[in-house]
Structure formats: C-alpha cells, structure tokens
Amino acid sequence: MTDQKNRVDYEQFIPRETGFIFKFIKKDNQFIHTFIEGKLIEKVGLCPKCVVGKSLFEFLPADQAMRKEAFYEKAWNGEHVNYEGSFGGIHYLAILNPVRQNGVTVEVIGSTIDITKEKTREKQVQQMEKLSVVGELAAGIAHEIRNPLTSLKGFAKIVKESVTDQALVPYLDIMLDEMDRINEIVNEFMFIAKPNENVNFQYINFHNLLKDCIHFMEPQANLKSIKIEFDSDMHIILNCDRNLMKQVLINLLQNAIEATEDSGHFIEVVLEEVVPDAIMVTITDKGCGISDSRSKKLFEPFYSTKEKGTGLGLITCKRIIDLHQGSIEIESKLGEGTTIKIFMPKNLKIDINPSQPKHLVG
Ligand SMILES: Nc1ncnc2c1ncn2[C@@H]1O[C@H](COP(=O)(O)OP(=O)(O)O)[C@@H](O)[C@H]1O
Ligand SMILES: [Mg+2]
Numbered sequence: 001m002t003d004q005k006n007r008v009d010y011e012q013f014i015p016r017e018t019g020f021i022f023k024f025i026k027k028d029n030q031f032i033h034t035f036i037e038g039k040l041i042e043k044v045g046l047c048p049k050c051v052v053g054k055s056l057f058e059f060l061p062a063d064q065a066m067r068k069e070a071f072y073e074k075a076w077n078g079e080h081v082n083y084e085g086s087f088g089g090i091h092y093l094a095i096l097n098p099v100r101q102n103g104v105t106v107e108v109i110g111s112t113i114d115i116t117k118e119k120t121r122e123k124q125v126q127q128m129e130k131l132s133v134v135g136e137l138a139a140g141i142a143h144e145i146r147n148p149l150t151s152l153k154g155f156a157k158i159v160k161e162s163v164t165d166q167a168l169v170p171y172l173d174i175m176l177d178e179m180d181r182i183n184e185i186v187n188e189f190m191f192i193a194k195p196n197e198n199v200n201f202q203y204i205n206f207h208n209l210l211k212d213c214i215h216f217m218e219p220q221a222n223l224k225s226i227k228i229e230f231d232s233d234m235h236i237i238l239n240c241d242r243n244l245m246k247q248v249l250i251n252l253l254q255n256a257i258e259a260t261e262d263s264g265h266f267i268e269v270v271l272e273e274v275v276p277d278a279i280m281v282t283i284t285d286k287g288c289g290i291s292d293s294r295s296k297k298l299f300e301p302f303y304s305t306k307e308k309g310t311g312l313g314l315i316t317c318k319r320i321i322d323l324h325q326g327s328i329e330i331e332s333k334l335g336e337g338t339t340i341k342i343f344m345p346k347n348l349k350i351d352i353n354p355s356q357p358k359h360l361v362g
Contacts, residue, residue: 018039018040018113018114019038019039019040019092019111019112019113019114020036020037020038020039020040020041020111020112021035021036021037021038021109021110021111021112022035022036022037022051022109022110022111022112023035023036023107023108023109023110024072024107024108024110025106025107025108026076026105030055031055031056031069031072031076032053032054032055033051033052033053033054033055034052034053034107035052036048036051036052038112040090040092040112040113040114043088043090043114044087044088044090044092045087045088046059056068056069056072064085064087067085068083068085071083071094071096072096072108074096075096075097075098075105075108075110076098076105076108077098077105078098078100078105079098080095080096080097080098081095081096082094082095082096083096084115089116090114090116091114091115091116091118091119092112092113092114092115092116093112093113093115094110094111094112095110095111095112096108096109096110097109097110097111127300130300130301131301131315142186142189142190145182145186146183146186149179149182149183149186152179153176153179153180153183156172156175156176156179157176159172160172160173160176181308184310185310185312188310188312188313188316189312191247191316191319191320196323199241199244199323200241200242200243201239201240201241201348201350202239202240202241202242203237203238203239204237204238204239204240204242204245205235205236205237206236206237206238206240206245206271206279206344207232207233207234207235207236207271208235209242209245209246209249210230210232210249210269210271210281211230212246213246213249213250213253214228214230214253214269216250217250217253217254217257220254220257221253221257221267224257224260224261224262225262225263225264226257226260226262226264226265226266226267227264227265227266227267228253228266228267228269229266229267229268229269230268230269230270230271232270232271232272234271234272234273236271236273236279236346238279238344238346238348239347239348239349239350240324240344240348241320241323241324244320244323244324245320245324247316247317247320248316248317248320248321248342249281251313251314251316251317252283252317252340252342253267253269253283254313255313255314255340256283256284256285256287256338256340257285258287258306259285259287259288259289259337259338260285260286260287260288261287261288265285265286265287266286267283267284267285268282268283268284268285269281269282269283269284270282270284273346274343276346277345277346277347278326278343278344278345278346279343279344279346280341280342280343280344281341281342281344282339282340282341282342283339283340284337284338284339284340285337285338285339286336286337287337287338288334288335289332289333289334289335289336289337289338290330290332290334290338291334292334295330295332298314298330299314299315299318300315301315321342321344324344324345324348324350325345325348325350326342326343326344326345327342327343328340328341328342328343329341329343
C-alpha cells in the first residue's frame with residue numbers, strides 16, 4: 001500500500017478537519033511511526049516531519065510518551081485499544097487497530113478525533129446535574145428549614161431583649177447571626193432550584209436601584225474604610241425584577257468589599273449605555289483579584305475561597321441575569337483587582353406576570 005492509496009482510504013473514514021490517522025510498527029523493541037495525516041496534527045502542535053520515522057519519546061514529553069507506549073504495546077499484542085488524552089488544549093479520542101497477518105501484528109493503524117467540544121459539553125452537563133441535585137435538595141428541604149427557623153429567630157430575639165444576665169447577649173447575637181446565615185443559604189438554594197418562580201418584571205429606574213444598593217452596602221464598606229464611588233446621572237428605565245436585581249448588585253458589591261483590604265481603597269461603580277439597546281454596569285475593585293485557574297470555577301455552585309462563603313453568590317447572579325437575557329463577565333488580575341461587567345438589554349420584552357399592571361417603580 002502506498003501513502004497515496006492510504007490517503008484515499010482514510011479520507012472516507014476520518015473527518016480530516018477534526019482528526020488524524022497514523023500508523024506505527026515495532027522495530028528493535030521501539031514503536032516507530034510510519035505515517036500520519038490530518039488537520040488535527042498541527043492543532044495539537046505536531047507536524048508530520050516530527051512524527052514519521054520517530055518513536056513517541058522523540059516528539060512527546062516523557063510522561064505522555066510512556067502512557068501512550070502502554071497503549072501501543074496492547075495494540076501490538078492484538079487488542080483494539082481506545083484511549084482519551086489531551087495535548088495542546090485539545091481533547092482527543094484515539095483508536096488503535098492492529099493489522100494482523102498469520103496471527104502476527106505487522107502494523108497498527110491509529111485514528112484520532114478531536115472531542116474537545118464534546119468534553120466541554122460533558123462538563124456543562126455535569127454542571128447542570130450538580131445544579132439539579134441542588135435544586136431537588138432545595139425544593140425538598142428549604143421550606144422545612146425556613147419555617148422552624150423563623151420561630152427560632154423570633155424567640156431568640158425575645159430572649160435577647162429580656163435576658164437579665166448580660167453575659168449571655170453575645171451568645172444570642174451569634175445565634176441570631178448564624179440564623180441569618182442559614183436563612184441566606186436557604187433562600188439562595190430556593191432561587192437556584194426554581195429561578196422562574198415569583199419573578200416580577202416591572203419598569204424600574206435602574207440608576208436609583210443601583211444607588212439604593214450602594215447606600216445599603218455603605219456601612220459595610222465604611223467598616224473597612226472603603227469608599228464606593230458612583231457618579232452617573234443617567235436615568236435608565238429597565239424591565240427587570242427589582243428584588244432579584246438588588247440581590248445581584250448587593251452580591252457583587254459584597255464580593256468587591258470582601259476582596260478589598262482595609263485601606264481606604266475605592267470601589268468604582270459605573271452605569272453606562274453601551275450599544276443602543278443595552279446598558280452595562282461595571283463594578284471595579286482594587287482587591288485581591290482572581291487567578292486564571294480559579295476564574296474558571298467562579299460560576300460553579302459551592303465554589304468559595306472564603307471561610308464563611310456559600311459559593312452560591314455568583315451562580316445566583318448569573319441565573320438572575322440570564323433570566324433577564326443579559327450577561328455577566330469577569331475580568332481580573334491576581335493581586336490587582338477585579339472588574340465585573342453586567343450587560344442588560346434595554347427593551348426586554350418579557351412579562352412573566354402578565355396579569356399585573358406594569359408601572360414604574362424606583
Ligand atoms: N470581586 C472579587 N474579587 C476577588 N475574588 C472574587 C470576587 N468576586 C468573587 N470572587 C471569588 O469567587 C468566589 C465565589 O464567589 P461567590 O459565588 O459570591 O461566593 P462567596 O462570596 O460565598 O465565596 C469567592 O469565594 C472568591 O474567591
Ligand atoms: Mg459572594
């Protein structure tokens with residue numbers, strides 16, 4: 001068989017844009033490649049010249065070469081072998097088929113296809129599954145927790161007000177704080193489980209909403225001598241759920257405050273029109289920043305680097321913004337700070353509660 005002939009044969013089977021085929025033989029106890037073709041070769045950072053006539057150790061890092069050599073050995077012993085791997089950011093699936101003559105392997109034909117997209121999708125599905133587990137949990141127990149919690153909180157407050165032994169007050173304060181925290185987690189759980197429930201779209205002055213949220217967070221910022229700067233007089237009316245958007249802005253401001261050291265730094269909030277039909281809110285802090293490896297995990301449920309964090313803040317924000325057909329972007333540099341950008345459409349045509357009259361609030 002000539003290489004030209006091989007090309008014709010394999011083109012029918014291998015999607016050349018997304019894969020490559022190769023062959024190898026065993027010579028002097030080493031696997032030597034005799035052929036390789038396909039677009040994926042370059043994408044994974046190889047070239048036919050550096051593969052043909054060479055052993056695995058001549059063009060791959062030693063650990064990868066060793067791993068592959070074990071698969072090659074199996075194939076040479078007559079097995080059909082499948083394995084997955086990644087190289088140069090590409091995930092691939094490889095299949096090795098031994099060609100046997102009179103019970104002896106004379107060469108192995110391998111094919112590799114790019115499965116990066118499938119892998120990404122698989123990850124997304126796993127993410128969704130994780131969320132739906134959270135959802136089921138939430139639906140099942142959130143109400144059960146919230147009701148007794150309300151009585152606990154009420155009674156703890158009464159006890160705090162009437163307690164005669166002042167030494168007990170700090171303990172009651174801790175109890176109340178911890179109950180608030182349970183309440184917060186349960187509420188976030190419930191939203192993640194059923195984001196569409198009780199959504200109330202209204203026309204809202206977004207500038208005022210943003211200002212209210214900043215005012216709300218100011219005492220917390222002041223405790224760390226952080227100033228939140230917001231000067232915009234752009235009054236924009238958006239169709240959105242007031243409480244949910246409040247939750248987003250407060251979550252993001254809270255993260256910015258938590259990331260910033262006590263040193264009189266600024267957090268800058270900007271509201272602007274970006275394209276004719278969208279607005280952008282940016283929240284910029286000069287805090288600890290996020291490393292590249294961590295930034296991939298930010299929207300995963302329960303991912304938190306804080307001792308008391310829930311890891312549900314950003315995913316809740318994303319869900320809320322998705323519900324408003326907007327988007328959220330994070331730009332960050334470790335040690336320098338973080339900018340969160342929220343894009344929201346100006347003319348959102350959603351009306352989840354059509355029975356409710358639309359009116360302007362805020
Ligand atoms: N402005 C920010 N600066 C630095 N890190 C941030 C910022 N916002 C979010 N993060 C990182 O993202 C993680 C997840 O945030 P979030 O979902 O709000 O959960 P939590 O605040 O409960 O930890 C945080 O623990 C933190 O590591
Ligand atoms: Mg948070």
